Amino acid sequence: QVQLVQSGGGLVQAGGSLRLSCAASESTFSKYTRGWFRQAPGKGREFVGAVSWNGDTTYYADYVKGRFTISRDNVKNTVYLQMNSLKPEDTAIYYCAADPSLAAVTTTLSQYDSWGQGTQVTVSS
Numbered sequence: 005q006v007q008l009v010q011s012g013g014g015l016v017q018a019g020g021s022l023r024l025s026c027a028a029s030e031s032t033f034s035k036y037t038r039g040w041f042r043q044a045p046g047k048g049r050e051f052v053g054a055v056s057w058n059g060d061t062t063y064y065a066d067y068v069k070g071r072f073t074i075s076r077d078n079v080k081n082t083v084y085l086q087m088n089s090l091k092p093e094d095t096a097i098y099y100c101a102a103d104p105s106l107a108a109v110t111t112t113l114s115q116y117d118s119w120g121q122g123t124q125v126t127v128s129s
Contacts, residue, residue: 008100013123016090020127024085026100026120034078037103039116040085042096042125049099051111055083063109068094090127097122 007029016022026038039054053064055074062074071090076083083100101116 008102008118008120010098010100010120010123012085013098013125015126015128018090018092018127018129020090021086021088022090022125023087024098024100024123024125026083026085028081028083028102031081033081033102035104035106037105037107037109038074038076038083039101039103039110040074040083040098041101041113041116042094042098043122044093044096047096049113051113052085052098054103054109054111056109057106061109063111065111087125090125092127092129094125095127096125098125099123 009027012024040052041049042052043049051065053074055062059076071088073086099122100120102118103116
């Protein structure tokens with residue numbers, strides 16, 4: 005499994021921005037679809053967005069579309085989640101993940117088999 009290490013996150017006021025990073029331990033990362041998920045207190049883990057192995061295709065959940073942007077740098081083995089216009093309901097632990105199946109971008113949690121350690125994002129009203 006690819007090892008994923010997250011950074012970024014923290015506390016921000018509503019309307020603010022944050023950027024999360026997720027660095028992979030090896031270059032095989034460049035072959036994998038990469039996704040972001042989040043889990044709010046008392047709720048299940050939900051899909052946020054994903055990017056194809058070459059960055060050409062991205063897909064977002066409706067509740068973040070137009071506010072969040074996923075990008076990747078395969079030279080640095082890193083994927084980013086830029087979050088703008090944050091809302092209190094975006095408060096959650098955010099997780100990056102890797103899908104090694106080489107299939108199309110997927111929203112299915114079980115398709116991802118490597119996970120970052122999680123990063124807390126708190127948006128105050």
